[in-house]
Amino acid sequence: MLSEIYLKRVNMTADVYAVCVQHALTTEKQEIMGLLIGEVDENERTSNISACVILHRSDKQPDRVEISPEQLCTASMHADQLANKLNRPMRVLGWYHSHPHITVWPSHVDIRTQAMYQTMDPLFVGLVFSVFQNNARSRENQIQVTCFQAVQEHSEVERREIELVIQPSSFENYNLEGIANLPKILIQEEVECHDVQDNGTQDELSALHNDAFKTLALVHIVCKISRPLCDDLEQRKRTINQRVKELENLKKNLN
Template sequence: MISENYLKRVNLTADVYAVCVQHALTTEKQEIMGLLIGEVDEKERVSNISACVILHRSDKQPDRVEISPEQLCTASMHAEQLAKKLNKPMRVLGWYHSHPHITVWPSHVDIRTQSVYQTMDPLFVGLIFSVFQYDTRNHKNQIQVTCFQAYQNGSELERREIALTVKASSFQNYNLEGIANLTKILIQEEIDSHETQDNDIQDELTCLHNDAFKTLALVHIVSKVARPLCDDLEERKRSVNQRIKELEHLKTELSKD
């Protein structure tokens, strides 16, 4: 039976949606993860998500993600800093992760994980972004997203889909900072992963082989993630500057009247 404390709706700002999608598209071999921050209307049971934290993966897996207590604590501290900066209540409201090449629906592991989070906060929510799903009719990759909570149905845990609305918004500085740091996080993940492997290896030839693969991975991150991100940010900058010029011209014209 579904509890009356379930979440009714989630409003997600467009810039957070963009960050989550960009993060999900960085790899089609493993799942990525992050935490969602915003404010919640306890009375109406509505979450308004306006920021996110991209998490560093200590163990990259193709079919699961794990968020440590330390990462939850760090995200909570980030939410507190945002609350002071924006002068409004902000807290960790949920988590997101990707499903590359598979359906958007949560697995049994996802639902169990979501259930654990809801024991701490009944309004905690999960988002899943399905990426690299090829649509044979339109001949292009699809991106799908689902928003869900878990509930107990007899002896079984099941998912409950939550209404999700993406709200139009401009890129906030704190979300721009998050997406700008994405490349650094991905590079550090690769370095940590290869250092862990090298610690268990004494053979110099094997170490050299692993270093070559690490270099390839870092080059891939720079070429496939960092450069497109820079190009996108440059294009946004040009668009904003153009808009500023148009507004200044409009101001001048209005001043003449």
């Protein structure tokens, strides 16, 4: 039975939102997933998300994702480390995943998964990022996001939309580390996936074919993810340096 205590609002920093979107855009063939970390105001029933953990997928599926107990434990340890570093009560507040090429609304499986988490934490929240949905007129890639919890409606479990507020912020070091490690996680997923297929029982031609596909997948990660990510971070660095110079000049004028 679900608790009757629900969230009223979720505040998410802009840098966490950027990490989630970047993660969702890494693939249009399978869903991705991660966990959200921050602080919760139980009196106001408000979650303040300021960090996230990108999860490694052991089983890549086009229409579902699963979070193992081990991954949840690892994320909790990461939250404890952040709490000690920032001297704030950080904890795992929710999860996010992507819907490539389909509607943003959570599926029945998503809602059941969310309900399971809420039995452990009534204020746990779920986010869905819909990506690669082309606008019929402009043909541009549309990105949509919904924030939800599960609610008991008579004998059925339904979704309940939660207000999501994106708050301006600069990139914190721990979120920069997360986005910088994204290509490494994707490469590890590809290597493990192809190593499972090449389990030593394949003939020489099949093994060569598998290695070729692995190479193509790794080249795709470097060209389509790592390189643009580096370019984006370099641009951010130039923008920050320019802003520092402007502030230094302003300080000199004030003196």
